[in-house]
Amino acid sequence: MKSELADTQQNQLKMAAAVLSLEWFKNNMSKGNCDISKRVGFTAGVSSSNTRWSSGKLVFNKVLHNKGAGYDSSSGVFTAPSAGVYVFYVSITSYSDNEINVDITLNGYSQVTARDKGGSGRINYSYSYSYQTGTNMATLSLKRRDRVWVQYTAGTGYSSKSVPTTTFSGFLI
CATH class of the missing domain: 1.20.5 (Single alpha-helices involved in coiled-coils or other helix-helix interfaces)
Known part of the structure; x- marks a missing residue:
């Protein structure tokens, strides 16, 4: 008992x-x-490769998630719907043995760089190309309407597929 x-x-x-x-x-x-209704986050990717890309903003046309509607897939720009601390992440895959460098950019000012240099080597009397991936992440304090995007800085071309390998993500913490 x-x-x-x-x-x-x-x-x-x-x-x-x-x-x-x-x-x-x-x-x-x-x-x-x-409050889940105030959450903000997105992931977008590039759905195909571009062997000659060498300037401007990288437009991630395949939107996987866009809570808060901050990411614009026609311009490649995320606009903060509210002030706060955000985390951004970029992953870029170089095309073949090319080099590619991109920056996470806030209102026109570079914050961090992601760099990648593909490689090539001789295997069995032929060349084999290695598609490498460069990544970087930044935590940024944003004001409402601040703009963040991925900007070309050097190199040529990127690789991606219908299930993206070159991606851009961000979320409010």
Whole structure:
């Protein structure tokens, strides 16, 4: 009987802790601390290769996710719908043995660079090309309407497929 009473008390404590956790979550939701409707995040990719790309913004035309509608797939620019701290990530795959360099750019100013140099080597009397990937990430404090994009800085061409290998992502933390 003592053992059953101890088990019952233990279960009551667990239930009380669960109820408190749910109350805390409900209170934070109502204060906007966990408001899913205010979330912002996107991932976009390039759906094909371009062997000659060598200037301007890289436009990621295949949008995989765009919560908050901040990314514009026609211009390649993310516009912050609200102020906050955002994380941005770029992954660029060089075409064949070419080199490609891109920057994550905030309002026209480079923040970080992703560099990649494909490689080639002789295998069995023929050349084999290695499609390499360069990546970088930046955490940036943005004001509402600040603009972020991926900008060409050097090299030629990028590689991608219908399931993108060259991508650009960002989200509000």
